[in-house]
Structure formats: C-alpha cells, structure tokens
Amino acid sequence: MSALYVLTDVVQCYGDREVLRLPSLAVAEGVILGLAGPNGGGKSTLLRLLAFLETPVAGEIHYRGAPTVGREYALRGEVTCFPQEPYLLKRSVRANVGFGLTARGARDVRDRVEEALTMVGLDPGRFAGRMWHELSGGEVKRVALAARLALRPRVLLLDEPTANLDRDSAELVRRAVVAARERHGTTLVISGHDHAWLRAICDDILWLRDGTLAAPLFADGHAWPETAEQTNTVARNVS
Numbered sequence: 001m002s003a004l005y006v007l008t009d010v011v012q013c014y015g016d017r018e019v020l021r022l023p024s025l026a027v028a029e030g031v032i033l034g035l036a037g038p039n040g041g042g043k044s045t046l047l048r049l050l051a052f053l054e055t056p057v058a059g060e061i062h063y064r065g066a067p068t069v070g071r072e073y074a075l076r077g078e079v080t081c082f083p084q085e086p087y088l089l090k091r092s093v094r095a096n097v098g099f100g101l102t103a104r105g106a107r108d109v110r111d112r113v114e115e116a117l118t119m120v121g122l123d124p125g126r127f128a129g130r131m132w133h134e135l136s137g138g139e140v141k142r143v144a145l146a147a148r149l150a151l152r153p154r155v156l157l158l159d160e161p162t163a164n165l166d167r168d169s170a171e172l173v174r175r176a177v178v179a180a181r182e183r184h185g186t187t188l189v190i191s192g193h194d195h196a197w198l199r200a201i202c203d204d205i206l207w208l209r210d211g212t213l214a215a216p217l218f219a220d221g222h223a224w225p226e227t228a229e230q231t232n233t234v235a236r237n238v239s
C-alpha cells in the first residue's frame with residue numbers, strides 16, 4: 001500500500017496554546033487507523049487537519065504525494081467527515097442519505113441509498129420513508145453514517161462514531177465501516193474511547209496524549225500504552 005497522507009513536523013496551535021505536535025505520521029491508503037487517548041489529547045484536531053478543515057501553523061502535510069498547503073479547499077471534496085454529533089436535514093431518511101449524491105449529480109441515487117442503509121443495518125423498506133423525527137438517537141447516527149457511506153468516499157474520518165450507541169448498534173457501525181473498505185477501498189481514520197471496539201476493527205491504533213503521539217496500541221492488543229515502549233510508530237502498512 002502507498003501512503004495517502006504524510007505529515008512531517010506538524011504543529012497546531014489555538015491562540016498561543018500548542019495542542020498538537022507530530023514529528024512524523026504516515027497513513028497508508030486503505031488502512032483503518034484508530035485514534036485513542038484521553039479527552040483533549042488532540043484526536044479531533046488531527047481529524048480536522050486530515051479533513052483539510054484547518055492548516056497547521058508549522059510543518060507539512062502531503063496528500064497523495066503532493067503538498068496540500070494552499071489547496072485545502074479543493075481537497076475537502078476528497079474527504080468525508082462523520083462528526084461527533086451528526087444531525088439530519090428535516091427531511092425523510094431517503095432524502096437525507098441521497099442528499100450528497102443528488103448534489104453531485106449521481107444517477108443511481110436510489111440504489112446507492114438502499115445499499116448504504118443496508119450497510120448500517122437499516123432495512124430500506126422500513127426506514128427510507130421515515131421522517132427525521134421518527135428515529136431513535138442511535139438510528140439518527142446510523143442514517144447519518146449511511147449518508148456518508150453512500151458517497152463512497154476515498155477517505156472517511158469518523159469522530160467517536162460509537163459514542164452513545166448500544167452494543168448492537170456499535171456492532172452494526174463496525175460492520176458498515178469494514179464493508180466500506182472492502183467494497184470501495186475507503187481509507188478510514190476513527191477516533192474513539194471504546195478501545196475494545198477500536199481493537200476489533202483497526203489495523204493500527206495511535207495513542208494521542210497532550211497533543212503528542214505516545215505508545216501505539218495494536219489491533220491484537222499486545223501493547224497497551226501503559227506498557228509499550230515504542231513511540232511514534234505509525235500505520236504499519238505504509239511502504
């Protein structure tokens with residue numbers, strides 16, 4: 001696999017406070033990379049940089065082999081974000097999931113909406129015609145995820161996608177994410193506090209604390225941050 005992102009000496013500050021410092025980080029195309037660590041560790045900040053929503057105050061981000069500085073706006077179309085608290089448009093489930101596809105002029109909107117709903121475990125026959133207010137909180141989250149999956153993005157960045165979900169819903173999200181990579185080759189970066197869930201799905205998990213990369217967790221769980229000695233190890237599949 002080749003590197004999709006390469007970050008070198010990246011620093012991000014809010015005001016005069018440094019919140020992220022990454023000497024070196026590479027994310028391979030097609031990987032599922034987890035971001036773990038305590039509140040305020042810098043996970044969401046890193047996701048915003050990978051989404052090109054912010055520009056670092058220092059350092060370089062390369063995407064698909066080219067520098068990104070000055071091209072952030074154009075590059076945002078390559079990346080789809082799933083925020084911590086996704087919301088739906090005041091429309092039907094079908095209209096919500098199809099919104100981005102219709103905006104892009106896709107022709108097979110109906111089929112792709114149904115595929116995406118099925119991927120998140122929502123039967124299109126039961127759910128597509130429902131209105132946004134006829135859903136539980138967990139269903140809202142899965143509809144919002146289906147709207148992102150329907151776009152078949154190259155990169156999908158998920159900020160705590162299982163927060164407030166019960167075990168069954170979290171499992172459905174896990175399967176949907178795996179399917180996105182298997183069917184469409186999507187690269188996924190996922191932040192979360194549910195370490196067991198992350199370990200079940202991620203090729204690698206990075207541990208961010210106080211804005212720096214600490215010891216890595218591996219998907220097989222053999223190295224927890226308390227005991228690991230390695231630092232600044234990054235997604236292993238980078239060539």
Ligand SMILES: Nc1ncnc2c1ncn2[C@@H]1O[C@H](COP(=O)(O)OP(=O)(O)OP(=O)(O)O)[C@@H](O)[C@H]1O
Binds near residue numbers: 015039041043045046
């Ligand atoms: N817009 C902002 N302005 C100022 N400081 C910010 C802003 N966003 C985040 N921060 C600060 O940056 C640091 C990293 O925050 P970030 O949201 O990236 O952490 P996180 O690891 O995602 O946390 P959580 O697990 O709570 O979601 C924190 O100290 C936070 O207070």
